[in-house]
Amino acid sequence: MKINLSNINHSYNGKAILQDLTLKLEHAEAIAIIGPSGAGKSTLLRLLSKIEDPDSGDIHVNDIDVIKTEAKEYYKKIGFVFQSHNLFPHLTALRNITLVLEKVHNKTPEDAKRLAIDLLTQFELVEHMNKKPSQLSGGQAQRVSIIRSLAISPEVMFLDEPTSALDPILTREVLRTVLKLREKNMRFVIVTHELGFAKKVADYILFMEDGRIVEHGPVSILEKPQTDSLKKFVEFVME
Amino acid sequence: MIKKSIHFLLALALYGLLIFFIAYSYPGKENFDMTRLWPAGPEIFQSWLLTLYISLASLFFSMFTGFVLYLASVSKLPFFRYVGRIFDEIVFGSPLIVFIIAMYYFIAIPMGISNRLNVGILAFSLYMAPYMKSVLLGAMESIEASQYQAIQVLGFTKSQAYRYIIIPQILKVIFPPLIGNLTFIIKGSSLLSVIGVKELYFQIDRIQANLLLYVEGYLLMFVTYLLMTIPLVALSRWIEKKVSA
Numbered sequence: 355m356k357i358n359l360s361n362i363n364h365s366y367n368g369k370a371i372l373q374d375l376t377l378k379l380e381h382a383e384a385i386a387i388i389g390p391s392g393a394g395k396s397t398l399l400r401l402l403s404k405i406e407d408p409d410s411g412d413i414h415v416n417d418i419d420v421i422k423t424e425a426k427e428y429y430k431k432i433g434f435v436f437q438s439h440n441l442f443p444h445l446t447a448l449r450n451i452t453l454v455l456e457k458v459h460n461k462t463p464e465d466a467k468r469l470a471i472d473l474l475t476q477f478e479l480v481e482h483m484n485k486k487p488s489q490l491s492g493g494q495a496q497r498v499s500i501i502r503s504l505a506i507s508p509e510v511m512f513l514d515e516p517t518s519a520l521d522p523i524l525t526r527e528v529l530r531t532v533l534k535l536r537e538k539n540m541r542f543v544i545v546t547h548e549l550g551f552a553k554k555v556a557d558y559i560l561f562m563e564d565g566r567i568v569e570h571g572p573v574s575i576l577e578k579p580q581t582d583s584l585k586k587f588v589e590f591v592m593e
Numbered sequence: 594m595i596k597k598s599i600h601f602l603l604a605l606a607l608y609g610l611l612i613f614f615i616a617y618s619y620p621g622k623e624n625f626d627m628t629r630l631w632p633a634g635p636e637i638f639q640s641w642l643l644t645l646y647i648s649l650a651s652l653f654f655s656m657f658t659g660f661v662l663y664l665a666s667v668s669k670l671p672f673f674r675y676v677g678r679i680f681d682e683i684v685f686g687s688p689l690i691v692f693i694i695a696m697y698y699f700i701a702i703p704m705g706i707s708n709r710l711n712v713g714i715l716a717f718s719l720y721m722a723p724y725m726k727s728v729l730l731g732a733m734e735s736i737e738a739s740q741y742q743a744i745q746v747l748g749f750t751k752s753q754a755y756r757y758i759i760i761p762q763i764l765k766v767i768f769p770p771l772i773g774n775l776t777f778i779i780k781g782s783s784l785l786s787v788i789g790v791k792e793l794y795f796q797i798d799r800i801q802a803n804l805l806l807y808v809e810g811y812l813l814m815f816v817t818y819l820l821m822t823i824p825l826v827a828l829s830r831w832i833e834k835k836v837s838a
Contacts, residue, residue, distance in 0.1 A: 405746060429748035440743040444762050453757055458748040502747075 355416060355510055355541040356380050357402070362411035364397060371397045372408070373565045379558065384536055385543045386556035390587060393562040395545040396437075396514050402543060403512045404428050416509055430458065433503025433511040437518045439495035441487040447498045448474070448483040451505050459506050473501045477531060493524030497531045504540065511535065511542040518547070529555075549576065549591045561587065619808070627809050633800045640796035641817055647710070647785065647792060648778045648821075651717030655774070658718050659725020663733075666726060681723045690784045692720050697788040713785040713792075717778055724777070728770045732763040772829035776822045783818075793817055 362375040372394045379385070387395045400406045401413060404420050413420040420428060441450045448470055455466035474480040479497055487495050496516055503511055513532065517525040529551050535542060536555050546552050552559060553573055561569045561584045569575060569584045579585040616622060630637070665677030684692070696716040697709070706712055736759060744754045783794035794814060801810025 403746065405742065425745075426748055426750075429746055432746075434746040436739060436742065438739060440739045442740065442743070442758050442762075444758075444765065454747045454749070457753050457757065 355382055355385070355543075356414070357382070357385070357543075358412070358414035360412045362398075362401065362408045362413065364394075364401060364406070364408045371565050372401070375411070375565075375567055377560075377567055377570065379570075382558035383539070383541050384556045385558045385560060386552035387543065387545045387560045387562060388547070388549065388552055388587070389562035389568075392564075394565040395562050398560075398562070399512050399514050399543060399545050403432055403434050405434070430506070431509045433506060433508035435496070435500050435503050435511065435513040435516050437515045439487065439492070439499040441495055441499055441502070443487050446484050446486055447479065447490065447494075450487070450498060451502045454502060455505055469505060470501075473505055474498075477501055477534065491524060492520050493527035496520065496524075496528045500528070500531050500535070504535065509541065511540055513542060513544040513546075515545050515547065547591075549588065552576070563587075621808070625808060626806075627812070629804060629806055630800070630809055630813060633804070636796055636800065637793070637813070637817070640791055640793045641821075643710075643791065644779065644782050644793040645821060647714055647717070647782050647790070648775060650714045651721065651778050651782075652771070652775045654714060654718035655721035655725045655778075658722035659729060662722045662726040663729040666730070677726075681726075684720055684723045689720060689781050690787060692716060693784055694787060709785075709788050709790050712788060713782075713790045716785075717781070720781075721774060721778065724774055728767060728774065729763075731770070732767045733759075735766045736762055769829045769833045772825050772832070776825050779818065779821050779825075 357377065357379040359375050359377040362372055363370070364372040375398070387398060389395050397406075401408050402415060402420065404423075404425055407421055415432075418428065418431070441447070442453075445453060448467070451470040451473070452463070452466040455461040455469060456463055461469065471480060471483065474483050477497060477500075479494060479501070482490055482494055482498075487498075490498065496519075500511075500513070500516065516532070517528050520528060525548070529548065532542075532544065532551075533555055544552075544556070553576055556573055559570060559573055559575055560567055561575075561581075563583050569579065569581045571580075575584065576588055579588055616625075619625070662677050662680065665673040668674055668677075687695070693713065693716045696719070697712050701707075701712040701715075706715075740758070741754075744758060749758070782792050785792050786795035786798065789795070797810050797814045797817075801807050804810075
């Protein structure tokens with residue numbers, strides 16, 4: 355996966371959230387964005403996935419000019435997993451997956467169903483496929499949401515703290531699913547607070563603070579931080 | 594613990610007792626005779642059907658007027674929002690009977706619309722628009738903002754989003770208040786008698802004056818309206834239960 359950011363600035367209501375971000379990454383397959391609350395991690399993810407466009411700067415993901423590309427075209431190439439599962443509550447788990455395959459990705463109903471059931475089986479959720487989101491546990495719903503994003507075979511997936519709304523047991527369940535994504539060689543960028551998990555799942559770390567990328571590099575930077583900020587953050591989280 | 598159904602029967606018995614007490618203490622009870630209304634049965638039944646027709650037609654058209662008002666209220670142009678808001682104030686500030694009369698004398702007659710039934714339906718369709726708009730607003734708000742984000746990032750078009758995601762959810766939450774509006778229209782339809790629409794109240798009122806059967810007529814009115822509204826309220830509760838299940 356290639357990510358190229360140049361001079362990204364972004365603000366909300368006049369308050370600068372991201373300041374002059376520049377980054378050139380190649381060959382990172384699983385990137386974890388870590389950092390304290392309010393560092394701008396989720397905002398960066400939203401810009402990478404074109405949920406929002408930055409105030410200024412350029413973003414390229416896998417050589418796609420994210421800002422200039424038509425949103426609908428870009429969304430066909432990426433998957434996004436929100437903090438909460440955001441499944442459509444009136445549809446079953448299966449239909450949540452097949453609807454997007456049929457209507458957005460023009461799969462036949464048969465193909466969509468086959469693909470969805472196959473993924474639900476792989477991720478051990480097939481017995482819940484006819485349940486509505488309200489009948490699923492938080493972890494199961496989030497896992498279905500991950501499968502919904504995965505089903506379209508995206509070039510890259512963006513996961514925005516997918517476990518933040520879950521208790522520790524359900525968190526483990528979702529993290530196992532993300533690990534499975536890694537085993538499937540899915541490329542993804544994940545915002546997470548789970549440092550131990552980031553170490554396990556990611557091959558590249560971006561550490562953010564106050565709207566800036568303070569340190570980035572292979573996972574080993576968590577063992578040997580170069581900056582005081584990352585050092586303090588790691589110590590604080592590991593305490 | 595006593596079963597719920599026994600409580601229900603006891604409550605019914607209380608009302609029965611009340612009715613018995615009223616009937617017993619009524620001064621002209623020896624002349625009370627519902628059967629004398631029997632010859633007017635077909636006429637009354639026709640007006641009952643007419644009331645139902647007026648109510649359903651008004652409900653149907655008020656969905657359109659309500660939708661237009663909803664679009665105005667969420668419009669980006671302040672002009673449309675103001676047009677909608679002024680209309681809301683006019684409706685909320687007018688008693689229904691005054692609105693019906695105003696519609697007939699100030700709008701229908703100058704425009705040459707002579708069919709009183711149509712004027713009545715038009716009046717209701719307009720009067721109910723702000724209420725219907727509120728129902729639509731509530732229904733739209735019932736869809737969490739996060740769902741719109743998911744719709745966006747999954748790549749659905751606007752029409753797909755409405756067809757497959759938004760409208761099916763709205764329909765579920767919209768039914769109970771819709772039936773609430775229908776019962777409001779049924780009850781309010783009796784006011785169309787002021788412009789001479791031959792609905793249920795108008796007909797029974799005429800018949801009871803002709804036959805001098807006032808008490809019997811009023812009782813019949815009571816029962817016939819309840820025969821329309823009570824099943825609707827029950828239906829609304831049933832749907833509510835189904836939806837929340």
